[in-house]
Amino acid sequence: MADHHRTFGIHTTAIHAGESPDPATGALVPPLHLATTYHLGTAENGAAIFAGEKEAYVYTRWGNPTVAAFERKAAALEHAEAALATASGMAAIAAAILTIVKAGDHIVSAGAIYPSAYHLMVTQLGALGIQTSFVDATDPANVERAIRPATKLVYLETPGNPLLTLCDLEAIGAIARRAGVATICDNTFASPVNQRPLDLGIDTVVHSATKYFCGHGDAVGGLVAGRAAFIERCFTEPLRYYGGIMAPFNAYLMLRGTITLPLRVERHNANALALAAWLEHHPAVARVSYPGLPSHPQHALAKRQMPGGFGGMVCFDLKGGIEAGARLMNAVKVCSLAVSLGDARSLITHPASTTHSVVTREARLAQGVTDGLVRLSVGLEDVEDLIADLDAGLDRRQ
Numbered sequence: 001m002a003d004h005h006r007t008f009g010i011h012t013t014a015i016h017a018g019e020s021p022d023p024a025t026g027a028l029v030p031p032l033h034l035a036t037t038y039h040l041g042t043a044e045n046g047a048a049i050f051a052g053e054k055e056a057y058v059y060t061r062w063g064n065p066t067v068a069a070f071e072r073k074a075a076a077l078e079h080a081e082a083a084l085a086t087a088s089g090m091a092a093i094a095a096a097i098l099t100i101v102k103a104g105d106h107i108v109s110a111g112a113i114y115p116s117a118y119h120l121m122v123t124q125l126g127a128l129g130i131q132t133s134f135v136d137a138t139d140p141a142n143v144e145r146a147i148r149p150a151t152k153l154v155y156l157e158t159p160g161n162p163l164l165t166l167c168d169l170e171a172i173g174a175i176a177r178r179a180g181v182a183t184i185c186d187n188t189f190a191s192p193v194n195q196r197p198l199d200l201g202i203d204t205v206v207h208s209a210t211k212y213f214c215g216h217g218d219a220v221g222g223l224v225a226g227r228a229a230f231i232e233r234c235f236t237e238p239l240r241y242y243g244g245i246m247a248p249f250n251a252y253l254m255l256r257g258t259i260t261l262p263l264r265v266e267r268h269n270a271n272a273l274a275l276a277a278w279l280e281h282h283p284a285v286a287r288v289s290y291p292g293l294p295s296h297p298q299h300a301l302a303k304r305q306m307p308g309g310f311g312g313m314v315c316f317d318l319k320g321g322i323e324a325g326a327r328l329m330n331a332v333k334v335c336s337l338a339v340s341l342g343d344a345r346s347l348i349t350h351p352a353s354t355t356h357s358v359v360t361r362e363a364r365l366a367q368g369v370t371d372g373l374v375r376l377s378v379g380l381e382d383v384e385d386l387i388a389d390l391d392a393g394l395d396r397r398q
């Protein structure tokens with residue numbers, strides 16, 4: 001089903017792209033191929049395969065039919081020529097970046113990115129002689145100013161951590177192209193249902209497939225999607241040798257999850273928008289950040305760049321600070337106090353009393369993580385139940 005996405009809607013693409021009945025059995029569901037190694041047939045056939053004259057599965061780190069089916073489906077959804085599935089989102093980010101930069105090269109990165117991606121650049125890539133400048137990428141001019149002769153990559157995430165700020169992908173893509181610099185966008189928060197960075201001129205997309213692609217909180221994985229030649233290099237250079245491939249069983253779960261990705265994301269979007277609008281009028285809440293609200297400073301950009309919807313992530317700041325955050329975490333019964341996102345279950349965190357309790361208040365505030373900041377990955381439950389759950393944990397006497 002080549003070029004599936006050009007002719008079919010997103011639900012049809014999510015269900016059918018990358019799949020065809022199994023030639024051996026007729027099975028409609030792509031079989032789970034757990035084999036690590038494949039019969040080469042004859043010595044002559046083996047020689048032809050190794051000489052690159054014949055394509056065949058040989059060894060699962062080099063390719064697996066279940067993983068390949070997930071890669072085809074993901075590529076179709078992102079409007080990419082090809083995709084590569086990896087062991088985790090971090091494996092995807094590392095493989096994509098290391099395909100582009102070498103010792104002596106420079107990266108311009110948005111400052112508002114997933115903290116482990118930030119640490120990868122500062123510690124691991126720094127030790128390899130790759131420097132990164134972090135900028136406030138909400139203004140494309142800051143990206144342009146930071147580009148130097150050694151810059152090989154602009155790295156973006158939108159909506160970004162921790163406050164759901166946006167980068168203008170079309171504007172930054174054009175700046176990078178003019179400078180001859182490659183671009184990567186982490187599209188985890190939006191998913192391809194809401195935003196397609198490749199259509200906006202970004203070269204490569206990365207994902208933590210652990211989140212919306214999987215959708216059920218039971219498999220870790222990652223994706224790199226983009227031009228076929230880049231994906232091939234990403235596979236034959238960093239991924240093959242660092243070895244962070246996706247396990248076939250995880251690919252099977254991802255395939256199953258992806259079939260309902262557009263349906264689930266529509267519901268995440270609707271629940272999150274309703275919750276964000278309700279929170280904005282709650283007396284205990286000082287501020288809500290959600291790209292779908294007219295109060296979001298980049299709402300106009302969100303409407304342009306996220307045609308499918310504004311995603312399932314909502315951030316809000318409690319007037320009561322640390323104590324109010326801890327109270328809410330202990331009160332919720334439908335939302336789970338847990339990290340991660342994109343699950344069918346609503347997941348809630350209060351960074352100041354949990355994930356960020358180990359960093360100093362000053363460092364935390366410098367990252368935009370205020371005392372009362374709450375991050376909510378809005379799930380697929382009935383929104384009335386989510387509202388009642390949060391309301392029970394919020395103090396109305398503010």
Ligand SMILES: Cc1ncc(COP(=O)(O)O)c(C=O)c1O
Nearest residue numbers: 088089090114186188208210221
């Ligand atoms: C935006 C974003 N990118 C990347 C990652 C890393 O993904 P993984 O945990 O699958 O390695 C995460 C994880 O939370 C994330 O939120």
